[in-house]
Amino acid sequence: MSNCILVVGGAGYIGSHMAKMLVQSGYDVLVLDNLSTGFRDAVRYGRLIDGDLADRSLLDKMFAENGIDAVLHFAALSQVGESVQKPALYYRNNVANTLNLLDAMLAHGVQRFIFSSTAAIFGEPETARIAETHPQRPINPYGRSKRMVENILKDYDQAYGLRYVSLRYFNAAGADPEGELGERHDPESHLIPLVLQAASGRRAQIAVYGNDYPTPDGTCIRDYIHVWDLCSAHLLALEHLMTDGHSDVFNLGNGAGFSVQQVIDTARRVTGKDIPSVVQGRRAGDPAVLVADSARAREELGWEPRFEDLGIIVEHAWEWEDIYIKTSYQ
Known part of the structure; x- marks a missing residue:
């Protein structure tokens, strides 16, 4: 072959x-x-x-x-x-x-x-x-x-x-650990890059779609x-x-769910930036919680994720955001 x-x-x-x-x-x-x-x-x-x-x-x-x-x-x-x-x-x-x-x-x-x-x-x-x-x-x-x-x-x-x-x-979520590639969508729709755009000044604020879900802080929980x-x-x-x-x-998945608010708080810690947020209505079709059980992939494929910590995921994405700004807005 x-x-x-x-x-x-x-x-x-x-x-x-x-x-x-x-x-x-x-x-x-x-x-x-x-x-x-x-x-x-x-x-x-x-x-x-x-x-x-x-x-x-x-x-x-x-x-x-x-x-x-x-x-x-x-x-x-x-x-x-x-x-x-x-x-x-x-x-x-x-x-x-x-x-x-x-x-x-x-x-x-x-x-x-x-x-x-x-x-x-x-x-x-x-x-x-x-x-x-x-x-x-x-x-x-x-x-x-x-x-x-x-x-x-x-x-x-x-x-x-x-x-x-x-x-x-x-x-x-995240980006190439070597900083060569990252997340780009036009328009962007994923939470972590949207939050980081608000941190870098490319976006005025981050929208939180619903804070009345049956979760500890009322925002959706996802497995990043x-x-x-x-x-x-x-x-x-x-x-x-x-x-x-x-x-x-x-x-x-990494088996650990993080809420929208936790992602925003983590991004504030990683970037050291104040990230304005505003609560809006729920989006149609969004379930409250999605968290994976990845035991079979680990056992049968031998899969061992390296970057399970939300802080590391956000750090890599933030490094890409910085690279993107420097290369795109010089």
Whole structure:
């Protein structure tokens, strides 16, 4: 095998970090991205193909011309609020385009697939920690689109022998520990970079969407996982499939929930800045608590997260914010 790995969505936040880790691990990396939400200059590792998953002719050409051994998928739209407002966009991109990719893979004999899934497939949690066996009752189109793809993968495995690992993670956060890559979205929607933009002066304040949830301080609780730890789990999943491992699903998180207010307080401590915040109404489709039980990933994949402390996650993100400001606003 050529050890050529296709990273779909590799110009985005997690995908760009994944491409770096793969290259550093000795893989030949091909990145496919339509640059609708990603950035061309984020593809510092691997070869970029500017294209869309909806373009079947492009997919066929790409698979025919490259000895691709496995595909890692990071190309989904992922904003909960937007999915409620524009469900057609999410089903078309997250489901139909993924189906197009899977069919192209099978047509060219590529049968290893790692899927970037989400805790949103579970909906409102019924237990303190969410294991893989937790009931799946997604409460927004984003979560439903991811669950649909997981169901498709099960059927494709049984019918066509497509082997996959679905990694359901919670809130990706932080930045490349070496400071080379970081989190960029336009517009930004994730809490930690929004808080740090308020700290750096790029944003006047941080909005807190609801302080009346059934949590200790009234704000939503989420399980924040460092992007580099996420990538290490994907690498282990890839190695599992490359050695003829069976299809599986794993939840990824650090198992410790932090509230929105705790994130803001941690950012104030790390940055030494006063970060103004303002409480607004709840967002549609936001559950109160999402915390992962990642025991299976640790036991079966041998996954060992390095950056579980919220302070370290925020520190790495703050270092990237500083780099971004210096390079973008000189």
